[in-house]
Amino acid sequence: MSKERRVESYDRGRIEDLGRAKDWAIHKPGMWAFYLHRFTGLVLSFYLVMHLGVLGTGFWLGHEEYTVILQGLESLYIVRVLEIGLFAAFVFHALNGIRIVMFDMTVGLDIQEQLFYLSIALSFAIVLAGVPFFLL
Amino acid sequence: MSTKKSNTAGWNWFLQRATGVALVVLLGFHFAVEHFIVGAHHITAENTVERITYGVIEGDHVLGQISINMPAFLYQATAILLLAFSIYHGMYGVYNILMEQDGLKKYRAQLKYFFIVFSIVLFIQGILIFLAFFEPFWEIYDPR
Numbered sequence A: 001m002s003k004e005r006r007v008e009s010y011d012r013g014r015i016e017d018l019g020r021a022k023d024w025a026i027h028k029p030g031m032w033a034f035y036l037h038r039f040t041g042l043v044l045s046f047y048l049v050m051h052l053g054v055l056g057t058g059f060w061l062g063h064e065e066y067t068v069i070l071q072g073l074e075s076l077y078i079v080r081v082l083e084i085g086l087f088a089a090f091v092f093h094a095l096n097g098i099r100i101v102m103f104d105m106t107v108g109l110d111i112q113e114q115l116f117y118l119s120i121a122l123s124f125a126i127v128l129a130g131v132p133f134f135l136l
Numbered sequence B: 001m002s003t004k005k006s007n008t009a010g011w012n013w014f015l016q017r018a019t020g021v022a023l024v025v026l027l028g029f030h031f032a033v034e035h036f037i038v039g040a041h042h043i044t045a046e047n048t049v050e051r052i053t054y055g056v057i058e059g060d061h062v063l064g065q066i067s068i069n070m071p072a073f074l075y076q077a078t079a080i081l082l083l084a085f086s087i088y089h090g091m092y093g094v095y096n097i098l099m100e101q102d103g104l105k106k107y108r109a110q111l112k113y114f115f116i117v118f119s120i121v122l123f124i125q126g127i128l129i130f131l132a133f134f135e136p137f138w139e140i141y142d143p144r
């Protein structure tokens, strides 16, 4: 990476933080990759906690209640759509995670940005192909 | 990025990567089972027992009628590893994000213990879920 690409992160105080909002416009791909990875990781973690809560009804309430609750949730259109979002979060986080691990092993360091665009493109393709499974 | 302060930090850094790579397979398999073969809206306690107790994955969704009979212990292993790895990877990830927020640094110790305890609670809940659909256990325990 060339020098001017490096993100400076010394503390410039609260007021300057606000001014930095405009930085979004000039953020480099690596920064987008970082935020997207973080966001999708948080989505997956939040889902995991909710998921274990919902599945737990199978133990705490019993099998009949488990089936009723799961089928009830899945009968809501919004849940189906959100699950596509969850799948998209998984696919991007996984592909970009592989990209990060590759860099840690010093593989592909000079094509970081191309690999980011590749993981975005692959994510779109995989999620689009998956849509019927979630909505039908 | 990876300023390794101690050996523990180095280990956690490595485990974050190792569990991540394993999760590609484990969670990929999980989505394939629940969404592509069974179809989330066809999930019932009955077919959850088939998967967890007998390793039988059955579905009639977009791909048509599919029935996979895998060794029970193999399916059980994917479930428990998915449970352990996603809790470790996810909770350690969230903890790290919080530790990067300057305002929270003074609560480092408290947050650390919170996440350790919370992760253990999640893991126990996961084991109970597993047992609820593991027939030999449920036949004895079932509260009704």
Ligand code: HEM
Pocket (backbone or CB within 6 Å): A034, A037, A038, A040, A041, A042, A044, A045, A048, A090, A093, A094, A095, A097, A098, A100, A101, B016, B017, B019, B020, B021, B022, B023, B024, B027, B086, B087, B089, B090, B091, B092, B093, B094, B096, B097
């Ligand atoms: C599917 C396979 C996955 C791979 C390959 C993967 C890979 C990674 C890697 C390499 C990191 C470290 C990023 C860094 O240090 O810059 C990371 C962070 C993270 N992952 Fe994953 N992960 C996967 C699945 C998951 C799952 C299932 C969850 C949630 C349960 C999750 C939640 C997180 C969180 C919260 C972070 C912290 C993000 C940050 O520090 O900005 N990941 N992941």
Ligand code: HEM
Pocket (backbone or CB within 6 Å): A044, A045, A047, A048, A051, A055, A083, A086, A090, B027, B030, B034, B035, B040, B043, B048, B051, B052, B079, B080, B082, B083, B084, B086, B125, B126, B127, B128, B129, B130
């Ligand atoms: C919307 C998509 C998903 C559906 C429909 C779904 C459904 C299920 C179902 C029905 C089970 C019960 C056990 C079984 O059938 O084998 C289960 C178990 C599990 N799921 Fe998911 N899941 C989804 C996504 C996820 C994600 C994204 C994660 C990780 C972050 C996850 C983590 C787990 C874990 C750890 C278990 C094991 C619980 C145990 O046996 O203790 N699931 N899931």
